[in-house]
Amino acid sequence: xxxxxxxxxxxxxxxxxxxxxxxxxxxxxxxxxxxxxxxxxxxxxxxxxxxxxxxxxxxxxxxxxxxxxxxxxxxxxxxxxxxxxxxxxxxxxxxxxxxxxxxxxxxxxxxxxxxxxxxxxxxxxxxxxxxxxxxxxxxxxxxxxxxxxxxxxxxxxxxxxxxxxxxxxxxxxxxxxxxxxxxxxxxxxxxxxxxxxxxxxxxxxxxxxxxxxxxxxxxxxxxxxxxxxxxxxxxxxxxxxxxxxxxxxxxxxxxxxxxxxxxxxxxxxxxxxxxxxxxxxxxxxxxxxxxxxxxxx
Ligand code: SF4
Ligand code: SF4
Numbered sequence: 001x002x003x004x005x006x007x008x009x010x011x012x013x014x015x016x017x018x019x020x021x022x023x024x025x026x027x028x029x030x031x032x033x034x035x036x037x038x039x040x041x042x043x044x045x046x047x048x049x050x051x052x053x054x055x056x057x058x059x060x061x062x063x064x065x066x067x068x069x070x071x072x073x074x075x076x077x078x079x080x081x082x083x084x085x086x087x088x089x090x091x092x093x094x095x096x097x098x099x100x101x102x103x104x105x106x107x108x109x110x111x112x113x114x115x116x117x118x119x120x121x122x123x124x125x126x127x128x129x130x131x132x133x134x135x136x137x138x139x140x141x142x143x144x145x146x147x148x149x150x151x152x153x154x155x156x157x158x159x160x161x162x163x164x165x166x167x168x169x170x171x172x173x174x175x176x177x178x179x180x181x182x183x184x185x186x187x188x189x190x191x192x193x194x195x196x197x198x199x200x201x202x203x204x205x206x207x208x209x210x211x212x213x214x215x216x217x218x219x220x221x222x223x224x225x226x227x228x229x230x231x232x233x234x235x236x237x238x239x240x241x242x243x244x245x246x247x248x249x250x251x252x253x254x255x256x257x258x259x260x261x262x263x264x265x266x267x268x269x270x271x272x273x274x275x276x277x278x279x280x281x282x283x284x285x286x287x288x289x290x291x292x293x294x295x296x297x
Contacts, residue, residue, distance in 0.1 A: 016166070016167065024036075027064065027066045027099065027100045030095060030096040032093055033067055034138055035067070036067070036170045037170050038062070038169055039062060039063075039135075039169040040162065041054075043063075052127075056127065057113055057162045060162050061166040061167070062169065063162050064101075065133055065135075065136040065138060066094075066096040066100065066159050067138050068092040069153060069157070070155065070156070070157045071281075074296075076281075076285065077294065085279040093158055094159040098161070100112070108165055111163065114161055115161060115162050129158040129159065130158070135169075138158070140176045140178065141176075141178070143207060143221075144199075144207060144283035144284060144287060145283060147283075149177040150177065150290065151289065155284045155287070178289065181214075193211070194286035196209060197286070198282045198286050199282060199283050205225075206226040206229075207219075207221060231279065237266045238267070241263055241266060
């Protein structure tokens with residue numbers, strides 16, 4: 001099926017599903033663990049103009065969302081808590097999303113591109129990968145830093161391709177993944193869930209929530225505080241260090257900072273993304289969702 005400009009093609013729903021599944025398989029073959037599809041206009045209900053797929057690709061019909069696991073099971077089990085800070089991710093989901101985009105263009109003749117996911121200013125990304133994942137049925141928001149939890153795998157990492165090709169969209173999950181049943185039981189006994197217990201807002205942490213009848217009735221996440229703990233390397237960390245540098249008059253002191261391990265790590269993470277993007281996994285380390293999968297021989 002090849003698109004001719006200005007021509008609207010109708011594809012039999014059954015055929016469209018087969019084509020959609022084939023495109024998902026391309027993403028999985030390229031390294032994704034899961035691939036879901038969201039309709040481009042589904043974003044309109046949740047985000048303002050400027051943050052919708054069609055703002056980046058006029059005529060956008062679909063968003064193909066690629067999800068990968070990030071740290072391996074062994075990394076989660078390492079007795080060295082900092083291991084996951086200093087081992088970079090492989091960004092498989094990003095590779096997978098560009099492979100999908102190229103496949104759509106070359107095989108089906110529709111326009112397709114990687115979705116812009118990294119914030120260019122502040123913390124708001126051009127297109128939210130969290131929203132994309134929710135709309136593509138890959139997970140739901142959690143109490144822990146609003147991280148999207150997949151019911152099978154828990155924490156995942158997302159990238160997406162936007163395309164003018166109409167595909168069969170997935171449904172959003174009907175049930176919230178968070179809070180897990182064991183978290184509800186803990187909340188009923190102790191007034192907190194595992195993630196709230198490791199990072200309690202009222203004791204200098206970032207998380208708080210109330211749960212009634214197994215559902216979240218309110219939640220609080222101190223994003224600014226979290227980012228000072230979880231994102232100290234990379235672009236943010238580098239900006240912080242440049243700010244410090246500009247305030248140092250003494251040449252020896254400046255040199256000490258420039259040759260420090262932290263400065264080197266920042267440059268390394270910016271230049272090669274060697275360092276992990278996130279430096280705090282504690283709320284996810286205690287989260288039961290998907291944890292059973294991390295037990296291997
Ligand atoms: S990533 Fe770390 S600092 Fe941020 S909410 Fe989770 S435990 Fe707290
Ligand atoms: S620990 Fe429980 S409450 Fe916290 S994010 Fe995971 S499932 Fe949700």
